Amino acid sequence: MNKFKLVFKTPCHTWDIENLMSCIFGIKSSDVRVYFDLLINGPSKISDIAKRIDRERSTVQRAVQNLLTAGLVTRKQVNLKEGGYYYIYEAIPFEDVKKIIKENIEEWSKNMITWINNISLEDIKKEMGE
Known part of the structure; x- marks a missing residue:
C-alpha cells in the first residue's frame, strides 16, 4: 500500500x-x-x-x-x-464517513476564510496592545 x-x-x-x-x-x-x-x-x-x-x-x-x-x-x-x-x-460504511469528513472540512474552510477575511491590521494592533 x-x-x-x-x-x-x-x-x-x-x-x-x-x-x-x-x-x-x-x-x-x-x-x-x-x-x-x-x-x-x-x-x-x-x-x-x-x-x-x-x-x-x-x-x-x-x-x-x-x-x-x-x-x-x-x-x-x-x-x-x-x-x-x-x-x-x-x-x-466508509463512504459515509468520507462524506461526513468532506462536509466538515468544507464547513471549516468556509469559516476560516470568513474569519481571515474579517481580520484587519487594526485588529492585530489592538490585540498586540499598540
Whole structure:
C-alpha cells in the first residue's frame, strides 16, 4: 500500500486517517482502530472485537460507546431463545464517513476564510496592545 495516499502534509500538521477521524468526530485514535476492525470484520460482539485487537473488553466497550455517540457504528440487540440477549455492533460504511469528513472540512474552510477575511491590521494592533 502506498503510505503517502493515507498521509496529507500541511504546513502545521501531517494528517493520517486516524488523526483526521479523531479530529472530525471527537474520538480517540483507539476508537478509530475499533471502527476499522468492525468495518473490516463485519458485525461483531464486544468480546470478539477485544480478542481481535488484543484489548480488554472494558476498553473496547468504551470505544464502541464513543463510536455510537459519534454515529460511526450501529447496535443491534440479538435475543437468545433461552432468555437474555447480546449486542452486535456494525460500522457505518466508509463512504459515509468520507462524506461526513468532506462536509466538515468544507464547513471549516468556509469559516476560516470568513474569519481571515474579517481580520484587519487594526485588529492585530489592538490585540498586540499598540
